[in-house]
Amino acid sequence: MRLLFILLFIGLNGYAQKIKIENFGVYQNSSLNTLNNTFELYFVDYRLTIDLDNFEKTYTDLNYAKNVKKEAGRLGSVAMRVQDTLYFIHGSGGMVYMIKNDTVRRVDKSFDHQMQHGACWFEHNNTAFSYGGYGFWSNRDFFTYYDAKQDEWEVYHPINSTKIPRGTSNSQFIKEANEFQFFGGNYINPHNRRERILNNEVWTFNFSTNEWRYLGQHETLDEFIKKISYKNYLVLIELNQITRIDVKNNKKTTYQHSPISAQQTAFRSMHYGNGKFYIVMGNITGTYLLIVEEEDFFGDMVEETKFYKNQSYWLKQGGIFLLAISIILLTLWFLKKKFVDRNKIKLLENGLRYHLKFTEFDAESMAIIRLLLSEKEVSSSQILRIVEKEQYSPAHNERIKVQKINDINIKIATLLGIKEDLITNFKSAQDRRIRLYKISKDYFNIKGLGK
Structure with a gap:
C-alpha cells in the first residue's frame, strides 16, 4: 500500500504543480486570496503564506487575544473571505474570528447558541450569510447575515415569498451572483424530532426579488468524500467517480476520476480560483499544495442527465409517453390495415x-x-x-x-x-x-x- 501511494503521488507531477509544506503543524484552515494571489494555511501557532507568483513561503507566528482560547479548531469550520477581510466562523453557533495584526480575535457579540450545525455558509454582497442548520431538535428555515458594523448576526427576510422551503441541515448549495440554490441534506420529522429524513427538494432564492422558488426533486445523492464549489457548479468527489451539479441548467454530469481526484481521501482542503484547483494534500510522502488546471482535475465524462424533475418534466414525459403510444397504435393500425389489404x-x-x-x-x-x-x-x-x-x-x-x-x-x-x-x-x-x-x-x- 505504501508503494502504491508513492507511485500514485509521483504520477501527479505530470498533472499539477506541487509545493511541499515543511513542518506541517496542527492544521486548522486554509484560504485562497485571489486579490493578492496568495494561498494561506492556518495552524494553531502560525500562518503559512505562499506567494503563487513565485512560490515563496512566509511563516508568521499567531497570537491570541485574551478572550480567545488557543486550541485546535478555534479558527472555525468555515473560512470566508469578504473583500479584504478573512472571517473564521464556527458553524455551530456563528462565533466569528479574524486575524488582525497577527492576533486571533473574536469580533462578534453573539453567543455559542449551537443552533446552526450543518448550515450553508456563503458570501453575498460583501457580507457573510448562512442558511438553515440544526439545533435543539429543529432545523432553521431562514437566512442570517453578519452585520460587521454592529458585530451581530441579523435575520434576512424573504419578503416576496408565498412559499418557503422546510428547514434543513447538512444541505448542499451553490451561490451564483444573486441566486442561492440548495438541495439535499435532511429535515426533522415533525412527529418524531429525533428522526431525520433525507431531503430531495431543490429550491432557489433570488436576492434581487427576495423570493423563494421551488424547482423540483432530485434523486438521492450518493455518498461523497469531498466537495467543492466552483464557477456555478458544485462538485461531489465520490469514491469511484466525480459528480458535477449545475442547478441553473438542470444538469448532473458524472466523470471518471483523474490521477488527481483519485487521491480524494488525502485531500485536507480544496479551493478554486482563476481556472485552477488549489488542493492541500497530505500522505506518507509529506504534505503539499497542488495547483491543478481545471481540465486535469476531471477524468473522462461518463454521462449527463437531468438533476431534478418537476411537474413540467413529468408533463413532458407524459406527452412523450402519449406520443409514443399514439405512434405504436398508429403503426399497429397501419400494419393491420396492410395485412388486411394484403x-x-x-x-x-x-x-x-x-x-x-x-x-x-x-x-x-x-x-x-x-x-x-x-x-x-x-x-x-x-x-x-x-x-x-x-x-x-x-x-x-x-x-x-x-x-x-x-x-x-x-x-x-x-x-x-x-x-x-x-x-x-x-x-x-x-x-x-x-x-x-x-x-x-x-x-x-x-x-x-x-x-
Missing part, C-alpha cells in the same frame, strides 16, 4: 390479383366488377348496357349478361378458393319487375372506387 383482391387494369395469384378478365368483365364495387346496388339494365350488342335481340343480350356474370363468379371463386358466388341478384323491393345485382365488397380492396 388479404383482399386488388383490381388491376386487365384482371384481379389475390396474393401471388392473378386471373385475367376482359374489359367488359372489369367494367361490370368496377360498377358493382362503386355502387351499393346495380340494376340489370346498367349491366346490360355494358355487354349488349346492337346486332343481337334483347333476349340474346340478356343471355350474354347472365353468362358474363356467371363467368365472373366462377373465376373469382377459383381465385379465392371458395364455393359461393360473390355476385348475387334479387328483385327490387320498390318494383318487383326490376332485378338488382350486388357484390360482396369485403373481399376487395376498393380504395378510390366510391361507396
